[in-house]
Amino acid sequence: MAELSLRNVRKSFSGTEVIHDVNLDVESGAFVVFVGPSGCGKSTLLRMIAGLEEVTAGKIAIEGQDVTNTDPARRGIAMVFQSYALYPHMTVEENIGFPLEMAGMSKEARKAEVQKAADILHLGPYLQRKPKALSGGQRQRVAIGRAIVRNPKIFLFDEPLSNLDAELRVRMRLEIARLHEEIGATMVYVTHDQVEAMTLATKIVVLRDGNIEQVGAPIELYNDPDNMFVAGFIGSPKMNFIPARVTGRGDSDAAILTVPELGLEALEVMPRDPAASLAGDVMLGIRPDCFGAEGAAAPVAVNLTCEVTERLGNVTYMHALASDGESIVAELRGQPAIRTGDTVPLSLDAGRLMLFSKDGRRL
Numbered sequence: 001m002a003e004l005s006l007r008n009v010r011k012s013f014s015g016t017e018v019i020h021d022v023n024l025d026v027e028s029g030a031f032v033v034f035v036g037p038s039g040c041g042k043s044t045l046l047r048m049i050a051g052l053e054e055v056t057a058g059k060i061a062i063e064g065q066d067v068t069n070t071d072p073a074r075r076g077i078a079m080v081f082q083s084y085a086l087y088p089h090m091t092v093e094e095n096i097g098f099p100l101e102m103a104g105m106s107k108e109a110r111k112a113e114v115q116k117a118a119d120i121l122h123l124g125p126y127l128q129r130k131p132k133a134l135s136g137g138q139r140q141r142v143a144i145g146r147a148i149v150r151n152p153k154i155f156l157f158d159e160p161l162s163n164l165d166a167e168l169r170v171r172m173r174l175e176i177a178r179l180h181e182e183i184g185a186t187m188v189y190v191t192h193d194q195v196e197a198m199t200l201a202t203k204i205v206v207l208r209d210g211n212i213e214q215v216g217a218p219i220e221l222y223n224d225p226d227n228m229f230v231a232g233f234i235g236s237p238k239m240n241f242i243p244a245r246v247t248g249r250g251d252s253d254a255a256i257l258t259v260p261e262l263g264l265e266a267l268e269v270m271p272r273d274p275a276a277s278l279a280g281d282v283m284l285g286i287r288p289d290c291f292g293a294e295g296a297a298a299p300v301a302v303n304l305t306c307e308v309t310e311r312l313g314n315v316t317y318m319h320a321l322a323s324d325g326e327s328i329v330a331e332l333r334g335q336p337a338i339r340t341g342d343t344v345p346l347s348l349d350a351g352r353l354m355l356f357s358k359d360g361r362r363l
């Protein structure tokens with residue numbers, strides 16, 4: 001039995017449908033991350049699971065029980081918001097213990113539960129402080145502590161790290177991953193940050209315009225995306241998409257392509273389904289790290305003219321202007337001596353290239 005299941009869930013606001021027929025099963029102990037661009041419906045979906053938003057059609061079940069019309073407080077869920085939602089006049093201890101106080105738990109029992117949560121979250125030294133005397137990361141830990149003491153069946157997180165600076169985000173990301181390992185609870189997490197999704201999720205749900213585009217383990221989505229949207233959304237820097245034309249099939253069922261943009265005449269690329277018929281115009285998907293600085297001696301080599309470089313120390317991103325005005329990004333190891341205007345011979349790892357139809361389906 002799935003811990004959480006959504007069946008044909010739809011949501012309309014004033015007659016406009018923003019979630020279209022979503023079906024999803026979440027197993028017990030999973031860490032599910034909803035990702036997708038702004039406005040795709042991540043928060044609406046999470047709020048419907050929480051019971052903070054009514055479902056227009058369809059059913060939501062938790063541990064097999066239909067909760068579609070159940071009061072939020074009776075669903076066995078706890079939600080952590082981006083804005084922390086702490087009570088400013090209460091200490092950390094009182095904030096964390098508040099749901100237990102509401103439930104009528106005695107002061108001593110409450111103290112013990114709050115201490116347990118504070119130990120998990122390393123909040124012990126701060127229990128007597130008020131929220132205004134805490135950093136953003138500490139405040140978010142208090143909010144998570146308040147969720148933990150309720151011992152929910154499912155934790156729901158709505159962009160919990162977006163108010164934090166970059167360094168703190170990374171630290172809190174690890175804290176949340178550790179928390180999941182430690183308490184093994186089912187978690188559903190919303191973010192628009194694909195790095196957060198990749199590092200936290202056991203299962204990613206990619207949403208677009210109120211529809212699920214693909215569900216899978218992070219590496220599955222990276223290695224085997226169903227379409228150009230998922231391929232472009234998962235992976236950073238994003239996959240390059242370059243027009244190409246199928247001119248025939250090779251011995252091993254590989255498609256033979258001409259790629260004018262890269263000056264390639266007979267590039268062999270394996271389609272996802274070797275038996276599928278392929279012809280005409282397609283899009284070639286190249287992850288930036290499929291390029292290498294090995295240059296002209298490689299089995300497949302291309303020349304790109306450097307427009308600008310971004311040097312991060314361990315890697316260099318070389319941007320080359322493509323004829324459609326977009327740039328082609330190559331991720332090169334180390335610090336190659338490339339300058340703007342240089343024409344650079346790059347190797348291309350043809351074994352990792354992907355094919356898509358013009359309308360974005362994986363081929």
Ligand SMILES: Nc1ncnc2c1ncn2[C@@H]1O[C@H](COP(=O)(O)OP(=O)(O)OP(=O)(O)O)[C@@H](O)[C@H]1O
Nearest residue numbers: 013014018036037038039040041042043044045192
């Ligand atoms: N209360 C509301 N009334 C009307 N439309 C709404 C309401 N809440 C959300 N929407 C619309 O529903 C769609 C989905 O919004 P939602 O907030 O779920 O997206 P999101 O993926 O969480 O976006 P973001 O990453 O920007 O938070 C959007 O088009 C939004 O404008």
